[in-house]
Amino acid sequence: MESINPPWKLGMHVLLLLLLGGSYVSCEEWCYDKSSCGPRTWYSLGQCNGANQSPINIETRKAMPGSHLGPIDFIGYEDRLRPQLLVNNGHYAEVEMKSGAAIFGRGLPATYYLKSFHFHWDKSSAPGSEHAVNGKRYDIELHIVHTKNNMSTEQARKDPEGYAVLAFFLKKDNYAPKMNAWKTLSDLLEFIPEKGNSRQLHGEFSLGGLLKTVDDSHYYRYHGSLTTPPCSESVIWTIFPDPIPVSPQVVKKFTQSLYFTTRKEGRRMQNNFRPVQPFRNRKLFYFTESKYHHDPYQF
Numbered sequence: 156m157e158s159i160n161p162p163w164k165l166g167m168h169v170l171l172l173l174l175l176g177g178s179y180v181s182c183e184e185w186c187y188d189k190s191s192c193g194p195r196t197w198y199s200l201g202q203c204n205g206a207n208q209s210p211i212n213i214e215t216r217k218a219m220p221g222s223h224l225g226p227i228d229f230i231g232y233e234d235r236l237r238p239q240l241l242v243n244n245g246h247y248a249e250v251e252m253k254s255g256a257a258i259f260g261r262g263l264p265a266t267y268y269l270k271s272f273h274f275h276w277d278k279s280s281a282p283g284s285e286h287a288v289n290g291k292r293y294d295i296e297l298h299i300v301h302t303k304n305n306m307s308t309e310q311a312r313k314d315p316e317g318y319a320v321l322a323f324f325l326k327k328d329n330y331a332p333k334m335n336a337w338k339t340l341s342d343l344l345e346f347i348p349e350k351g352n353s354r355q356l357h358g359e360f361s362l363g364g365l366l367k368t369v370d371d372s373h374y375y376r377y378h379g380s381l382t383t384p385p386c387s388e389s390v391i392w393t394i395f396p397d398p399i400p401v402s403p404q405v406v407k408k409f410t411q412s413l414y415f416t417t418r419k420e421g422r423r424m425q426n427n428f429r430p431v432q433p434f435r436n437r438k439l440f441y442f443t444e445s446k447y448h449h450d451p452y453q454f
């Protein structure tokens with residue numbers, strides 16, 4: 156049988172708890188690269204333990220035709236003065252956009268205003284996309300983040316349809332067509348190696364320029380969450396299955412240029428994707444008007 160702790164020992168425990176509690180609050184931000192704060196530990200944050208989480212593996216044979224869906228209209232995507240600031244936020248590289256660009260289309264309950272876009276990746280040699288299509292993942296995934304009727308991101312998190320995120324895959328390809336926008340953007344990453352670094356943009360590229368080769372006439376649609384804490388279940392996801400071919404050099408710039416914190420600490424920004432989450436009994440739809448893709452099984 157255990158003896159009852161003398162009062163001084165209890166006091167020690169309280170002190171220890173206070174010390175541990177204090178350090179827990181101040182140091183444990185969520186992360187990707189450590190077991191103490193990586194994706195497996197996120198279940199206690201926000202809605203990360205919810206039933207409608209992202210990313211998912213898209214099983215194309217389970218997709219239903221979305222008769223309520225239509226082509227997406229992109230407004231202001233070609234404007235080179237829209238991208239404003241390139242940022243290393245300690246989790247991924249993000250481009251903040253000047254307000255005004257938007258998307259709309261049948262199946263979206265409002266006009267969704269462009270706020271920012273960012274990327275997820277791994278090492279050059281390993282797939283770093285968040286979503287998978289029939290189990291296949293790609294090198295890099297681009298997320299273009301919009302909010303409903305220009306809500307703030309804080310408001311959008313509280314609305315079940317607060318965000319519309321467009322996801323595109325990047326695929327390393329030795330024979331990728333030359334795309335200046337990708338070369339320009341990936342070269343700029345060298346200016347933001349450390350957390351908190353940012354670089355002002357002055358018309359170097361447009362978002363439309365990055366998407367030039369994409370066939371945007373077919374996509375998958377489902378309802379899910381942000382893929383980073385607080386994992387709010389407030390996202391209308393649109394996944395474009397046709398990958399964007401980019402040169403191996405572009406992939407290398409993403410995977411080798413950045414650190415999660417400081418160069419000195421040496422935690423390379425890689426592996427910054429969340430693993431796929433259970434789809435459970437959600438509905439997955441597809442839309443297509445591409446004459447090459449009538450059969451969703453061939454997406």
Ligand SMILES: *[C@@H]1O[C@H](CO)[C@@H](O)[C@H](O)[C@H]1NC(C)=O
Pocket residue numbers: 254255305
């Ligand atoms: C959207 O919201 C931002 C930030 O609150 C604001 O500066 C901007 O003018 C708004 N844009 C539109 C088109 O309403």
Ligand SMILES: [Zn+2]
Pocket residue numbers: 273274275298382
């Ligand atoms: Zn993302």
